[in-house]
Amino acid sequence: EPEVTQTPSHQVTQMGQEVILRCVPISNHLYFYWYRQILGQKVEFLVSFYNNEISEKSEIFDDQFSVERPDGSNFTLKIRSTKLEDSAMYFCASSDREGGTGELFFGEGSRLTVL
Amino acid sequence: AQSVTQLGSHVSVSEGALVLLRCNYSSSVPPYLFWYVQYPNQGLQLLLKYTSAATLVKGINGFEAEFKKSETSFHLTKPSAHMSDAAEYFCAVSDRGFQKLVFGTGTRLLVSP
Numbered sequence: 001e002p003e004v005t006q007t008p009s010h011q012v013t014q015m016g017q018e019v020i021l022r023c024v025p026i027s028n029h030l031y032f033y034w035y036r037q038i039l040g041q042k043v044e045f046l047v048s049f050y051n052n053e054i055s056e057k058s059e060i061f062d063d064q065f066s067v068e069r070p071d072g073s074n075f076t077l078k079i080r081s082t083k084l085e086d087s088a089m090y091f092c093a094s095s096d097r098e099g100g101t102g103e104l105f106f107g108e109g110s111r112l113t114v115l
Numbered sequence: 116a117q118s119v120t121q122l123g124s125h126v127s128v129s130e131g132a133l134v135l136l137r138c139n140y141s142s143s144v145p146p147y148l149f150w151y152v153q154y155p156n157q158g159l160q161l162l163l164k165y166t167s168a169a170t171l172v173k174g175i176n177g178f179e180a181e182f183k184k185s186e187t188s189f190h191l192t193k194p195s196a197h198m199s200d201a202a203e204y205f206c207a208v209s210d211r212g213f214q215k216l217v218f219g220t221g222t223r224l225l226v227s228p
Contacts, residue, residue, distance in 0.1 A: 004158060035216075042119075043159075043205060043218035056215060091159065104216070106151075106159035 002026040004107035006092050012113045013082055021077045021110045023092030032075045033093040033104065034067065036060075043091065049075065082114045117142045117208045121219035129227050134178075134193040136222050138206030141187065148189040149207040149216065150180055159205065165189060176200070201226045 005024045013019050025032055034046040048055040049067050066078045075094075079086055089111050093104040122137040140146055148165040163174025170182040180191045189206060203223050207216040 035218075037218075040220070042220050043207075043216075045215045045217070048214060058215075093159075103161055103164075104159075108156060108158045 002105075004092055004094055004105050006090075006107035006110045008110055009108065010111040010113070012115065015084060015114055016081050019079045019082055019086075019112060021079075021090050021092075021112070023075045023077070023094075023107055024073055025075055025092070025094030026096070026105055027073070029094035029096045029105070031055075031095040031097070032067075032069070033095075034077050035091040035093065035106075036088040037091070037109075038085075038088045046077075046090075079112075082112075084114050087112055087114045117146065117210060117217045119206050119208050119217060119219035121204075121206050121222050123222050124220065125223045125225060127225040127227065128196045130198055131195050134191070134196045134200065134224065136191040136204050136206075136224065138180075138189045138191065138219060139187050140189060140206070140208045142208055142210060144210045147209045147211070148180075148182060149209070150174065150178070150189075150191050151205045151207060151218075153203045153205065153221075155202070162191070162204075196224075196226045198226050198228070200224060 007022045032049040035043050037043045045058050047057040047061045064080045069075050089109045091109045092107045095104050118141045120139045150162040151159040152162050153159050163172045165172050165182045173179045178193045203221045205221045206219040209216050
């Protein structure tokens with residue numbers, strides 16, 4: 001069964017360092033998303049991406065964050081200069097259709113710990 | 116703005132007992148509502164969704180949920196818990212289908228023999 005895969009599963013980094021989280025969406029999907037969950041808090045929408053550009057982003061997704069699809073298979077989330085409050089589980093998701101009909105398929109998550 | 120409240124961060128049941136996980140939503144427009152499950156070391160998996168059709172929605176693994184507009188609720192139930200149901204369950208709401216889901220904080224279901 002096709003699945004969304006994320007790497008790394010866990011990353012520990014020092015505050016101020018750059019981090020790249022990688023996702024391989026399901027191969028025929030065109031819509032991509034990042035969500036995150038700070039420990040004990042809600043899963044929060046970060047950004048949606050379609051046709052090589054951001055469709056929508058939340059207020060959390062500030063200038064420290066960026067996304068790109070560098071090739072035909074990967075979808076990455078970059079945090080330019082990590083802060084302690086960036087420590088969270090980051091979930092990638094993909095869909096083959098927009099809006100109400102396209103089910104989101106989530107990856108297992110990448111846990112980021114910022115020291 | 117939309118929001119979801121899940122009552123109870125942990126729910127414990129015995130195997131064979133009724134499972135009831137509570138979710139109340141807030142939305143200014145007719146909502147789309149979802150339940151996701153996360154098993155240990157796995158991603159979020161869609162259990163079921165409400166998209167303004169039937170108010171009683173059946174999902175995978177014997178789960179179902181009922182949309183009650185008057186109570187702004189979308190509680191998840193299963194008549195008989197199984198050990199394999201132990202997981203984290205998330206309720207989510209959206210005003211645009213699967214785009215930009217707003218999640219609750221999750222409820223961890225514990226099933227004892």
